[in-house]
Amino acid sequence: MMNCPNCQSKDIGKIGTNQYYCWNCCIEFTASGNKVSSVFQVEEDGTLHSLNDLFFDDCPPPFETNM
Template sequence: MRCLNCGSNHLGEIGPSQYYCWNCYVEIKKERHLYDVAGLDRDGTLVSLNDLFTEDERRVE
């Protein structure tokens, strides 16, 4: 699996179907048929980055 944001393969598993990219610091969560992508805000809350990707880019293969 590669990061949807930067293409890196430096991903760590942080939970069931949840990954963290050590290169660009985003969290990728595998949902039923789409990946959910989130980044950390300055205050530590997760912010959705899904609007940066098309549905085809987020589709689970």
């Protein structure tokens, strides 16, 4: 079971190939296996705003989530 990289909730839904949505904190993220590569905030109009600068330093390797 994957945990949210932001709030650690297990209330995660799959919305596409390697794309997930956290119903607890309303973020979308891209993961392959247990490696998260992108994190986005979903805006009211449905657009995505990158939160990678908050989750990653410069160009780090993807971090792991608890599965």
